[in-house]
Amino acid sequence: MRRIAASAVVALGALGGLLSGVAAADRDTADAARVDWAAGWVIAGGTGLADRHAPSPAVALGTSRRGAEDAARRRIAQALGALPLAAGGTLSDRLRDAAVKAGVDAAVEAAIPVAAEPETDGSWHVTLAVPLEALRLALAAPRPLAAAGDRGPATIVVDGVAARPAIGWTVAGIPAATLWVKDVPAWARGAPRVTARSARAGAIDADLASATPATLFVIVAKR
Numbered sequence: 001m002r003r004i005a006a007s008a009v010v011a012l013g014a015l016g017g018l019l020s021g022v023a024a025a026d027r028d029t030a031d032a033a034r035v036d037w038a039a040g041w042v043i044a045g046g047t048g049l050a051d052r053h054a055p056s057p058a059v060a061l062g063t064s065r066r067g068a069e070d071a072a073r074r075r076i077a078q079a080l081g082a083l084p085l086a087a088g089g090t091l092s093d094r095l096r097d098a099a100v101k102a103g104v105d106a107a108v109e110a111a112i113p114v115a116a117e118p119e120t121d122g123s124w125h126v127t128l129a130v131p132l133e134a135l136r137l138a139l140a141a142p143r144p145l146a147a148a149g150d151r152g153p154a155t156i157v158v159d160g161v162a163a164r165p166a167i168g169w170t171v172a173g174i175p176a177a178t179l180w181v182k183d184v185p186a187w188a189r190g191a192p193r194v195t196a197r198s199a200r201a202g203a204i205d206a207d208l209a210s211a212t213p214a215t216l217f218v219i220v221a222k223r
Helices: 002-031 057-080 098-109 132-139
Strands: 034-036 041-048 112-118 124-131 155-161 178-181 193-195 198-200 203-205 216-221
Touching: 002 041, 002 057, 041 057, 041 112, 041 132, 057 098, 057 112, 057 124, 098 124, 098 132, 124 132
Parallel strands: 155 193, 155 216, 178 216
Antiparallel strands: 034 041, 041 124, 112 124, 198 203
8 A cells, every 4th residue: 555655646746747847838838929910019928936035925026026027028039030021131130230229129128017927926927018119119210200290190090901010111101100900900990091002112002191100000911
C-alpha cells in the first residue's frame, strides 16, 4: 500500500508539473504581441512574479506590476519591426533613423494599460497597447495646424479599398490616422462615406472635399 501511495504522489506531482507547464505555455501564447488594425493598436501581455522575500503580497504588488509592464513592453517592441509600411518595406527599415527609433521607443514606453489583474500571491498580469497612430507619428514630422483650425469631419468611412493594412497610408493625399475594418463599427455608421478609386504606392485615391489631417479614416477593405 505504501508503495502504491508513493507512486500516486509522484504521479500527481508529475501531472501537476505538466499542467503548470501547459498553463504557462497557454499564457505565453495569449500574451504574444498581436496587431489589431481595427482597434488601431499593437497589444501584448506580461506577467510580473511576486518577490518571495517581500514581507507581504501587498508589498510585492508594487515591484511585480512594474515587471509585468516591462515584459509586455518587451513583447511589443520585439514585434514592431515586422509591421508593414504602406509605401513598402517594414518598420524595421526605418528604425535605422535615430529620430524615428527614438519616437518609436517613446511610444512603447508610453504604452497604455488596457487590463491589469493582481494575483493573491502578489503577482500581476498586465496587458498593454501601443497605438498604431503613435507609430505613424514617429515616422513623420509634426504637422502644421491650419490658421482656421481643424474644421473637417472627425471621421470618414472609405469603402472598397483594395489594399492591405499598413502604417502610413494617405487618403486623397492626406496623411492621417486610419483604422482597417471588415464592417463599419456602430460608432462610425453616421459618418460621411466615400468609395476609393484606387490604392497603390501608399496612397488611397478618393473624392474628399472637406477632410483634414485630423480626420480619422475608417478603411473598409474589399473582401
